[in-house]
Amino acid sequence: MGYSLIMYRFATTSVVVLVLSVLTPIQTAQSTELEIEFSKLLVANETPAGYDRNLFRHWIDADRDGCNARLEVLIAEAVVAPTIGANCKLTGGKWISLFDNQEVTNASLLDVDHFVPLAEAWRSGANMWSGQRRMAFANDLDLTETLIAVSRASNRSKSDNDVANWLPPNQDYRCTYLVAWVKVKVKWDLRVDATERSTLENKLMDCGELSRKTSPKFSPVANGASPNLQPTLVRYQNCNMAKAAGVTPIRRSVNSALYNANQHLDRDKDGVACE
Ligand SMILES: [Ca+2]
Numbered sequence: 490m491g492y493s494l495i496m497y498r499f500a501t502t503s504v505v506v507l508v509l510s511v512l513t514p515i516q517t518a519q520s521t522e523l524e525i526e527f528s529k530l531l532v533a534n535e536t537p538a539g540y541d542r543n544l545f546r547h548w549i550d551a552d553r554d555g556c557n558a559r560l561e562v563l564i565a566e567a568v569v570a571p572t573i574g575a576n577c578k579l580t581g582g583k584w585i586s587l588f589d590n591q592e593v594t595n596a597s598l599l600d601v602d603h604f605v606p607l608a609e610a611w612r613s614g615a616n617m618w619s620g621q622r623r624m625a626f627a628n629d630l631d632l633t634e635t636l637i638a639v640s641r642a643s644n645r646s647k648s649d650n651d652v653a654n655w656l657p658p659n660q661d662y663r664c665t666y667l668v669a670w671v672k673v674k675v676k677w678d679l680r681v682d683a684t685e686r687s688t689l690e691n692k693l694m695d696c697g698e699l700s701r702k703t704s705p706k707f708s709p710v711a712n713g714a715s716p717n718l719q720p721t722l723v724r725y726q727n728c729n730m731a732k733a734a735g736v737t738p739i740r741r742s743v744n745s746a747l748y749n750a751n752q753h754l755d756r757d758k759d760g761v762a763c764e
Pocket residue numbers: 550551552553554555556557558561
């Protein structure tokens with residue numbers, strides 16, 4: 490993007506310049522790894538419609554060793570290894586449930602928690618994923634933060650909350666929890682809602698993980714995260730994506746810039762796309 494083009498756009502539409510500036514990552518030399526990760530988070534409103542837990546196929550046995558992803562996590566996180574019997578039945582073993590700092594010696598009393606809950610993932614962008622990608626997320630053994638073995642009681646109190654509404658009762662673990670939340674959201678390119686972002690930012694500053702506040706970056710499909718920055722530049726591939734972004738119907742009379750960018754979706758050319 491040349492300087493002259495930026496100036497030209499500034500002269501015509503300051504909104505475009507604002508969008509470009511928030512989308513351009515500005516890193517300083519002394520940014521920590523977490524600050525760089527945090528800066529990748531994009532803000533968007535949540536898109537809860539249509540969630541069904543069954544849309545995320547989970548507990549598959551990807552390596553076909555008889556132990557599904559849930560059991561793999563239990564085996565990996567045990568502080569005293571359990572005995573692995575036929576059909577991957579676990580006996581013995583010991584775990585520490587980090588959410589509530591409880592010692593658990595019976596695997597059946599543990600839940601394997603999706604760190605970013607499936608419902609929270611859905612409303613943070615997974616609603617636009619393929620079934621294959623949702624399955625990969627729900628069984629992710631590569632980023633160890635994505636799945637965690639915790640006491641049932643703590644997992645159930647967490648439910649599908651994000652960090653704005655629930656933090657683990659174990660105070661000593663909270664900073665680690667917040668850092669892991671950022672890692673999982675960034676790895677899976679999931680959005681954060683505005684409240685969630687400010688909660689993360691404030692608490693991670695308290696934790697000493699972030700040194701300063703930074704301006705949020707809005708997702709190109711953010712619906713209303715900031716009305717001025719929003720859809721001007723977004724050309725949606727299809728009406729489903731526009732709908733998921735919460736911008737439909739797109740009316741020429743209401744938002745001509747957005748309409749012009751999405752004229753291809755107005756099949757009957759009546760000035761309203763995706764009605
Ligand atoms: Ca396996």
